[in-house]
Amino acid sequence: MINKLVTKIKKTEAPIVVGLDPMLNYLPKHILDAKIAEYGETMKAAGRAIVEYNKGLIDAIYDLVPAVKPQIAMYEQFGIEGLIAFEETVKYAKEKDLVVIGDVKRGDIGSTSAAYATAHLGKVTVGSKKLSAFDEDFATVNPYLGTDGIKPFVDVCKEEKKGIFVLVKTSNPSSGEFQDREIDGRPLYEWVGEKVAQWGEDAMGDEYSYVGAVVGATYPKMGKVLRQVMPKSYILVPGYGAQGGKGKDLVPFFNEDGLGAIVNSSRGIIAAYTKEPYAKFGEAGYADAARQAVLDMKADINQALGH
């Protein structure tokens, strides 16, 4: 799957992943209202509205970008109906040949991580059948529990030719509280980055490993160091746009071949119509606004990279 991701990034010339993180207040009013009219003020109305909104977004951007990244928390808050919406979103995006990164940030002790890996990337056995649950292409994973919390994910990745992105340095303001603390003269995130490189060593695609990393756009200097610590790991870079990261901040995350990083934007794309300069598209044009925001982001990044 890392090979497919790299191929699609080259083809689209857009190292961009669109974060499908649907807050209800991002949804155009007519979409939610129609579902509430049909299902009442229920979880089902929310779930159905989210699916419609997402399908509109996917239809508008699937030819421009290699991947989407649904953030499962935004679906989980609507319970079962929300998770049905998550499942349908993953399926629809895959039908459009998009690579799907499940932003699930799971991680636990070995046997439990194995169950999470099964849930999101693998297959579970019922009787004589092997069945897939959510079946994303990649998942994000939390490293706090160490190697035996990560290994079950890597095993499933090798079996299924899928991938993970391990949290190394996150984009949020207080990420430094633990991640930046110095251990033998180097910050924790570097030690985690070193492990990411090791975990990926025996799980290599053609150019890059199945084991990638998450490093926030908001910390470009750290990104530069981590790019060197994990030369074969793709870096998933959140924090562009709404969280404050800009095109020029992204340069250190890329290798000299222009590969090695994929930048996420969520709100900045999916809710583009709520802000200038995209407000002119209006609520009804939310998907066209998203498309334009992707084109502008692509131009911003490629200009910064000197392409």
Place this chain on the structure above:
Amino acid sequence: MINKLVTKIKKTEAPIVVGLDPMLNYLPKHILDAKIAEYGETMKAAGRAIVEYNKGLIDAIYDLVPAVKPQIAMYEQFGIEGLIAFEETVKYAKEKDLVVIGDVKRGDIGSTSAAYATAHLGKVTVGSKKLSAFDEDFATVNPYLGTDGIKPFVDVCKEEKKGIFVLVKTSNPSSGEFQDREIDGRPLYEWVGEKVAQWGEDAMGDEYSYVGAVVGATYPKMGKVLRQVMPKSYILVPGYGAQGGKGKDLVPFFNEDGLGAIVNSSRGIIAAYTKEPYAKFGEAGYADAARQAVLDMKADINQALGH
């Protein structure tokens, strides 16, 4: 909810939480076979079998223990049907007046943690209605992202009078890889423990805080230090039984009043019938075997604590 947990621990004299982590191979054959006969080799068969198994367990132990802890990964691997089983398990346990600790180990940047907190402890707004999704009483949370990943959980806890247990020192073999690394002369888990104490300061129940911690039974010396670092935090202690922890290892996790810790056992209780000395109960007696295993665990812990 921490007050209810403490009250129930005092009343049952059992600082024990039963981990409802149903692997399909723990289930008595007749339960799974019947559901496969009804629904085929499907996720639905797995989900329905898990609910029946769990209800049998809950019926057998609800008067003996204060709490149960369903591990969501074991449900999530069966997709939507698995999560329906999780939801029904939580509901059934609450009907039996058990405190429910959702072992979900979520954690993300602020806005995303807020959605997870809503999903598991809070309420989401759809139109004019406030609706609950999974509605556990407590959730486990991962600290890697720092304060702004935890704060949204604490806010919901205060609003809903619920609680969290933050991962501090986990029970797995490689937990030390990052958690034990020294920062200014003290291991990372102590720094995390200190933050747990701070996060809980303005979220106090009568005797203990809404913000507890997870510390593995497999590391009793570290438990002793952490008990002092976080005097007002309840410690959820996994790793007893199947993972290797014994009654005497648990003493350091408790305060002198005999409170302050609640010990989890999963396999050792719910799959007791598969191992000596409970094999005599047989598959059909899996719930009675679980009850006896709880009674033996209670005796082991109380003897170790000198009660």
